[in-house]
Amino acid sequence: MRDKKDNKSTRYLLIIYIFLFLFLALASYLCYFLVVKSDKFVNNAYNPRINAMEKNVIRGEIRASDGTVLAENATNSNNELYRVYPQGKLFSHVVGYTNKGMSGIELYNNSLLLTSHEFIGDRVKNDVAGKKNYGDNLITTLDPSLQKACYDAITTEKGAAIAIEPESGKILAEVSKPSFDPNTISENWDSISNSSDSILLNRATSGLYPPGSTFKIVTALSYLRDGGSMNDTFDCHGSYTEGNYTVHCAHNESHGHQTLKMAFANSCNVAFSKIGLSLSEGILKDTAEDLMFNKKMNLDQHVSKSLFRLGDEESKSTIMATSFGQGQTLVTPMEMCMISATIANEGTMMKPYLVDSIENSNGENVKTTSPTSLKSNVLTLEEVSELKEMMRSVVTNGTARSSFRNATFEAYGKTGTAEFNAAKDTHSWFTGFATDGNKTIAVCVILEDTTSYASNSAYKIMASYFN
């Protein structure tokens, strides 16, 4: 009798457990959907819910970190709302537009801008009166004066600049040129979208470029990880030949007998070709991938994947070229800025972000973004200190010394000249960071097809930040 009863209760228990399990599975999927998937689902332009939201909510404003309005609404003579961008060309790529499809912050935060956290009483009143509710406003991490400094520092027709606060990942400025005026994008759509200059492309985040000598940061780090030392020496006679491939240093300058640090500061292609040939197979790729090459980044904006390719058994010429940033490697300015920011932040790579907080239309905080790390301990503290020492010497005695000769702050960086066509025309790069003891900033600049120096632009951006 007792056995039977036990059996029965075991069965009941089993059924209860099965139901409990099913309930928990369902509940956790619902949570997962609400937390992880729903934003993507809601942001999908094909989602009919967006249309419904647009009918009931007046799109929120987008503001800079100091309150400067970057996007707001105005009413035309037919009493229809339209979007206004008071800063014109200055923020066009990063903020985006809404009147010819969508892009930038407007696109990535579409559902947030169409969600209203107005006081419940106001919402009820609006609903009864058949009026629209006011959508939430986004306060971005963008600093208008730094954005202007970046915009002005891109002295070429085409280029990009990006600035990140290393300890938080806040994107302080993000500029791409040529720019366009989002207020008149509808009128000028044909000329803008058909231009061979890829005007709509946000070069800071989606432009893929050969990294040139800025890649020597990755090669030097690989060498240290492969058992090399900062005191190892290399001889440079201005050029170096393996088989029928010859590498030249800039202006065929002979750098002589130099340590790794000196070779880095002088951006010696001969030394870095020798380093590349000496590396254990796969280490350059592993190091690049540690630094987020070949990885998709899930950020609050689109960022292209930076690409590193170097298979096993590559030719010596390919290995040599890859070691100093030619070859098949392609990077975004964002990626190179994140590498500098990681070094500045003692080896932890913070997740870059643009939306700092959300406020309701009454100015009350709805949500603030907490900085999060994208990857911690990317670099050991020893690697950080060695990379800092090398990047500091670029600015004090190396290829960027003349750009930074008047600096009142402590700067670190790496210059680059990247050939992008058979005619050997070049882009100019600088990636680095600077501190004045209180604040730190990471900056990356690329100037396309130029003989100007991106290091001069980076200096101006950093100087503007500390003044």
Ligand SMILES: [Zn+2]
């Ligand atoms: Zn050299």
